[in-house]
Amino acid sequence: MSAFLSYLVHGIAVGCGFALIASGLIIIYRVTRVVNLAQGMFAVLAGLTASSMLDLGLPHGLAEIAATIASAAAGVILGLVAIGKRGTSPEASLIVTLGVGIFGYALEILIWGDQPRSFAGLSGLLKISDLELPKQYLLIIAVTLLVFGALEVFFERTYLGKTLSACASNPGAARLVGINVTRMGLVGFALGGALGGVAGVVLTPLTPVSYDSDMPLFVNGFAAAILAGLRRPILALAGGIGLGVAEAMVAGYAKPSYQSSLALLLAITILVVQSARRSSLHVAEQ
Amino acid sequence: MTSVTRERVTFGALVAGSLAAAALLDDSALSLYVLLLLSAIVTVGVSLVMGHAGQVTLGQGAFYACGAYTAGVVATSGLPPLLGLVLAPLAAAALATLIGVPLLLLRGHHLAFATLAMHLIFLSLVGEMTITGGDVGLQGIPRLSLGAVKLDSIRSYAYLSCLALVGIVLVTKNVLASRPGRALRALSSSEVAAASSGVPVGRYKLAVFALSAGYAGLAGGIYAFHMGYLAPGSFPVLLSIEYVVMAAVGGLGTVSGALLGAALVVLLVDALSRIATMSGMPSTAPVVLSYAVYAVLLVSAVLFMPGGLVSLIASLRAKASKARALARSRQRNIAVGHDTSRPETSRHGSPS
Numbered sequence: 295m296s297a298f299l300s301y302l303v304h305g306i307a308v309g310c311g312f313a314l315i316a317s318g319l320i321i322i323y324r325v326t327r328v329v330n331l332a333q334g335m336f337a338v339l340a341g342l343t344a345s346s347m348l349d350l351g352l353p354h355g356l357a358e359i360a361a362t363i364a365s366a367a368a369g370v371i372l373g374l375v376a377i378g379k380r381g382t383s384p385e386a387s388l389i390v391t392l393g394v395g396i397f398g399y400a401l402e403i404l405i406w407g408d409q410p411r412s413f414a415g416l417s418g419l420l421k422i423s424d425l426e427l428p429k430q431y432l433l434i435i436a437v438t439l440l441v442f443g444a445l446e447v448f449f450e451r452t453y454l455g456k457t458l459s460a461c462a463s464n465p466g467a468a469r470l471v472g473i474n475v476t477r478m479g480l481v482g483f484a485l486g487g488a489l490g491g492v493a494g495v496v497l498t499p500l501t502p503v504s505y506d507s508d509m510p511l512f513v514n515g516f517a518a519a520i521l522a523g524l525r526r527p528i529l530a531l532a533g534g535i536g537l538g539v540a541e542a543m544v545a546g547y548a549k550p551s552y553q554s555s556l557a558l559l560l561a562i563t564i565l566v567v568q569s570a571r572r573s574s575l576h577v578a579e580q
Numbered sequence: 581m582t583s584v585t586r587e588r589v590t591f592g593a594l595v596a597g598s599l600a601a602a603a604l605l606d607d608s609a610l611s612l613y614v615l616l617l618l619s620a621i622v623t624v625g626v627s628l629v630m631g632h633a634g635q636v637t638l639g640q641g642a643f644y645a646c647g648a649y650t651a652g653v654v655a656t657s658g659l660p661p662l663l664g665l666v667l668a669p670l671a672a673a674a675l676a677t678l679i680g681v682p683l684l685l686l687r688g689h690h691l692a693f694a695t696l697a698m699h700l701i702f703l704s705l706v707g708e709m710t711i712t713g714g715d716v717g718l719q720g721i722p723r724l725s726l727g728a729v730k731l732d733s734i735r736s737y738a739y740l741s742c743l744a745l746v747g748i749v750l751v752t753k754n755v756l757a758s759r760p761g762r763a764l765r766a767l768s769s770s771e772v773a774a775a776s777s778g779v780p781v782g783r784y785k786l787a788v789f790a791l792s793a794g795y796a797g798l799a800g801g802i803y804a805f806h807m808g809y810l811a812p813g814s815f816p817v818l819l820s821i822e823y824v825v826m827a828a829v830g831g832l833g834t835v836s837g838a839l840l841g842a843a844l845v846v847l848l849v850d851a852l853s854r855i856a857t858m859s860g861m862p863s864t865a866p867v868v869l870s871y872a873v874y875a876v877l878l879v880s881a882v883l884f885m886p887g888g889l890v891s892l893i894a895s896l897r898a899k900a901s902k903a904r905a906l907a908r909s910r911q912r913n914i915a916v917g918h919d920t921s922r923p924e925t926s927r928h929g930s931p932s
Contacts, residue, residue, distance in 0.1 A: 329689035379883055385636065388689050389828065389882045392638075392821065397875035400868045408864060509817060513700065516693055555704050558697035565690050566682045 301546040302539060307431035309538020310438035311337075311497040315515030316534050317445065317527035318489035323519075324462035325482035326377055328387040332395030333515055334508030336490025339398065340365040341498035341507075342406045345413040362491035368398075369487020373480040395508065402505035410507075415499025434496045441492055442531050449527075458482060510554055514541075517561035594839075595746050602738035610734040612850055614806055617741035620842035621748055621799040623826040624835055625792030628752060630824070631833020632764040633788040636688065639695030641820035642702040643672040643793040645812075647800025652718045652810045653711055661724045665801045672797025673790040680789045684782065699820050707812045717811030724805040737806045744802060748795050752835050755791070760784060768833070818874075825874050828881045831888025840889050849873055 315333055322330045340361040347357035372394050376387040416429035449455040460468040461478045469475050493511070494503065501507075514537060521533030537560070541553040598617070605613055626640050647668035654664035683694050707715045724731045724740070731737060755761050767774035767781050775781045804810055822845070830841020849870050856865035885892050 329693070331692075375879060375883075382883065385688055386882050386886070388636070388692060389824070390879050392824075393875045393878035393882070395875075396818070396821065396871050396878070400871035400875065403864050403871070404868050408867065509700070513697065549708075551704055551708060555701045558701055562683070562694050562697055565694060566685055569685045569687070569690065 297546065301542045303427055303431055305539035305542030306535055307434045307538070308497070308500070308542065309518075309535035310434050310531075311493045311511075311534070312514045312518045312538055313531045313534025314438060314441065314489050314493035314496075315511055316518035316522060316530035317442070318486035318493075319515055319519045320522065320524055320527050320530055321458070321489070322482050322486040323524055325458055326373075326387070326479040327384040328376060328391065329384075329516075330372070330376075330483075330486060331388060331392040331512065332372055332398060332508070333486065333490050334510070334512030335395045335398040336365040336368060336487045337494030337497065337511050338402065338503050338505060338508045339368055340491035340494035341503040342402060342411055344495045344498065345411045346406070348413050358495040361495050362488050365491030365494065366484045366488035369483040369485070369490075370480055372487070373483030376483070377476060377479045398508070399505050406505070408505060410502035410504040412498055412502035415496075430499055434500075437492065437496055438531070441489070442528060445527055454481065458485075513554060513561075514557050517557040520561045520564050591749075595742075598742050598745070599739070602735060602742050605738070607734055610738050612846070614734065614737050614741050614802075616843055616846040617738070617745050618799040618803055619823070619826060619846055620839050621741070621745050622796045622823050623830070623838040623842040624745075624748055624752055625795035626823045627827040627830070627832055627834065627838040627841075628756075629788055629792045630827055631831075632756070632761075632768050633785045635684070635785065635789070636692040636824075637695045637789075637792075638692050638817075638820050638824060639697075639699040639702075640792070640796050640823045641815050641817065642695075642699040643676060643796035644800040644803070644819065645702060645706065645810075645815035646675050646793075647672045647797025648804040648810050648815075649706060649712050649718070649800075650797070651801035651804040652721045655721050655724075655805070656718060661722055661805065662726060665724060665798075665805065668801025668804070669794040669797040672800065673794035676790045676793030677786060680786045684785050684789060696817065696820070699815075699817055703812045703815065703817075713811070715812060717809060717813075719809050721804055721808045721810070723808070731805070734806075737802065741799075741802055744798055748798070749835055749839075751791075756835075760787070764788060821878075822874060825878045825881070827888075829877050829888060831890030831892075834888075834890050837888045837890035844889070845874075845877065848877075 315337060318336065319330055319333050322328060322333075343364045344357050344361035347360050348354070352360065372391060375394055376382070376390045382390070416433050418429050419426040420429050420432060421427075447455075449459055457468075457473055458478055458481060460471070460473060461475050461482075465475050468478075493515075497503075497511075515534075518530055518534035518537050521537060522529035537557055540560075541557060544556050545553045601613060602610070622640055622644055626637060629635050629637050629640075650671040651661075651664035651668040654667055655661040679698060683691065683698070686694050706712045712718055731740060756764075763774065763779040763784055766777065767779055767784060771781050807814075826841040826845045827838055828841070829845060830839070831837030852869045852873055853866040855861075856869045881888060887894075
């Protein structure tokens with residue numbers, strides 16, 4: 295298999311992970327206007343929990359699901375701290391999520407120590423004519439597509455999903471029709487936690503995680519979310535995959551250490567270009 | 581005493597106290613003291629940017645690192661170390677001006693992300709370049725010398741840090757009391773209103789950003805000579821966050837809050853790490869405790885004391901002085917003999 299194709303597949307798989315993190319960020323941001331700086335913590339928490347569950351003898355599948363539920367619960371706790379107090383501004387909540395993320399460091403070191411942990415995912419290669427694809431990569435892609443499909447159905451077809459969309463598009467109007475916006479914010483945080491958790495359990499077999507792996511995960515997820523304009527979760531899939539492939543190419547053909555700087559520069563450039571188009575009056579209206 | 585003279589007296593007492601501490605502390609306490617002073621210098625800048633220019637910055641550690649590396653590279657390349665110390669704040673301020681032009685178009689969480697990203701990019705660049713020693717670090721930075729005087733004890737760096745802190749506090753106080761300072765206060769509450777009153781919003785924000793970066797660069801320069809060794813690992817992202825914690829705990833936008841916050845956080849973390857390194861504690865205890873302290877301080881400061889320690893103290897003092905004034909007026913009323921309208925005074929204070 296040519297080097298190009300292997301970079302491409304690797305980029306798509308890792309990009310799917312970024313997309314999962316980004317979609318969690320977007321859902322939380324849309325519903326609560328809070329950018330969750332602790333989004334990477336969910337992935338780390340789920341990866342570490344899954345490795346412990348597997349050590350305890352839980353079968354694959356069950357361990358990953360338990361880890362995802364644990365990170366959804368962490369999402370609810372984070373939400374309670376960040377938006378539970380009445381009158382907390384989104385800017386204050388941003389700093390609170392940062393603080394909770396650091397508290398996560400303390401807990402993670404206390405429970406799992408400061409060394410990276412991992413667990414075995416699917417091993418082996420899948421051969422399609424002369425293409426050899428690692429099965430774990432295919433699993434990541436399949437899980438991601440499944441999750442995004444489920445999200446689409448959730449937001450379009452279910453009552454809860456539509457309620458969340460209502461809060462996202464106009465919190466004031468949502469409150470007027472009797473929706474508890476704060477409670478929906480907590481649902482958003484739980485969903486964000488679960489999505490971050492899925493990213494963590496599928497990515498951990500590729501790269502071991504330690505407590506401080508959350509920063510690169512957050513940064514890449516946020517960059518993918520920015521590429522998606524912080525709007526619809528499904529756009530984040532395109533953003534994440536685009537970013538993952540670009541980084542894999544940079545790492546493959548240039549230098550591996552440049553790849554996260556590239557993601558950051560890309561995200562900053564897009565942000566700056568976007569905000570240069572808006573006038574300050576426009577911003578003040580928001 | 582007028583408030584201006586009272587402020588001057590307090591300031592003088594603080595200067596004398598911090599110099600006395602530099603003269604009296606023993607060596608092990610001194611290295612903590614230097615750290616405290618350097619943190620205070622950076623925090624005054626962070627507080628200025630966050631409290632007055634109304635910007636969230638999570639990248640101040642990058643400017644600290646920029647100053648440190650500037651001083652380190654200049655000093656190790658054979659140029660006079662003093663030049664390194666002079667260039668450190670200038671380089672950091674220049675970097676801030678350069679990247680501030682595009683970055684300060686952003687606001688709120690976008691700016692927070694962008695400054696965090698800037699810190700990460702800076703670290704990865706420093707880790708790549710050969711002139712900064714890459715990931716291994718920059719070793720053998722000579723001690724600072726001012727003319728014939730060579731600063732080779734920790735105590736001399738404590739004096740130097742004291743002087744630097746006094747200098748930047750004076751600069752900050754004067755900037756805040758000037759016309760641009762009032763303009764800054766205006767733009768922190770409403771940029772649109774400030775702009776329509778003729779405040780050049782963009783230019784002032786950039787100037788404050790550069791000034792605060794200069795403070796961080798100066799502290800970084802002193803740090804480089806004090807430690808004699810620099811590596812990308814000395815400037816983790818958490819460093820930038822620590823400064824925000826210090827500024828938020830003390831109270832954003834006030835110099836005294838920045839000093840108080842830096843002192844409290846540094847001393848608290850040190851005290852806890854002493855407890856954590858006592859025998860019988862697990863080896864991870866110091867890290868766990870320091871992370872937990874930063875987290876709890878940051879969250880509780882943001883949620884429960886938005887004005888920080890400074891406004892907490894001010895409101896307590898106001899309450900106390902109100903209570904004192906009330907007590908005094910009651911006493912006067914009693915002495916004069918005419919009963920007051922307040923029922924509780926007449927109940928147990930009437931002269932009958």
